[in-house]
Amino acid sequence: MRLLLILGLLSGHLLFAGCQSLGDKSDDEDRASIDAKAHIALRNLYATTPAARNLAHDARAILVFPGVVKAGFIGGAQYGTGELIKRGRPSGYYNLVAGSYGLQAGIQSFDYVMFFMKDSALRYLDQSHGWEVGVGPSVVVVDAGVAKTLTTTTGRSDVYAFISGQKGLMAGLGVQGSKITKINP
Numbered sequence: 001m002r003l004l005l006i007l008g009l010l011s012g013h014l015l016f017a018g019c020q021s022l023g024d025k026s027d028d029e030d031r032a033s034i035d036a037k038a039h040i041a042l043r044n045l046y047a048t049t050p051a052a053r054n055l056a057h058d059a060r061a062i063l064v065f066p067g068v069v070k071a072g073f074i075g076g077a078q079y080g081t082g083e084l085i086k087r088g089r090p091s092g093y094y095n096l097v098a099g100s101y102g103l104q105a106g107i108q109s110f111d112y113v114m115f116f117m118k119d120s121a122l123r124y125l126d127q128s129h130g131w132e133v134g135v136g137p138s139v140v141v142v143d144a145g146v147a148k149t150l151t152t153t154t155g156r157s158d159v160y161a162f163i164s165g166q167k168g169l170m171a172g173l174g175v176q177g178s179k180i181t182k183i184n185p
Helices: 002-020 027-048 050-058 119-127 144-149
Strands: 061-086 089-116 139-142 159-183
Touching: 027 050, 027 061, 027 089, 027 159, 050 089, 061 119, 061 159, 089 119
Parallel strands: 139 159
Antiparallel strands: 061 089, 089 159
């Protein structure tokens, strides 16, 4: 059991070390790469989920994390870099970091897109120095069932989150905490 715990902690450290080593490019190159990947993720989400496209028209801003990587073995971690889009233009860059523990194993990547529907939710993101998801604005994770009934008139929550483009396999049960922080790539 002790060996499994050590292996789980090591996998989390290796994941974070790998993510940090990606920062050797110029700022403009990083921003251009994030912009391109975010627009592809949005285009793919809109193609598969009409409710997301409808929400976009009324959203104050859209926070897009393309290619979030999640890995775990007992302990787990996920990391992604994304951009905030206001009025169709990049408005800021953010990272998403999460840790989890419990019965889990595997690795996967996915796109995580958050639609900010209220000015108060957007202000909270702008003014917080690291938003712990679950504290502050309410976030509704939209699955296939919710997406079928979600319209701009029924969409009354602060933030709607969509997960799409999943690749890989992650299985298990765990407790997770996520934090979103503004960055300057």
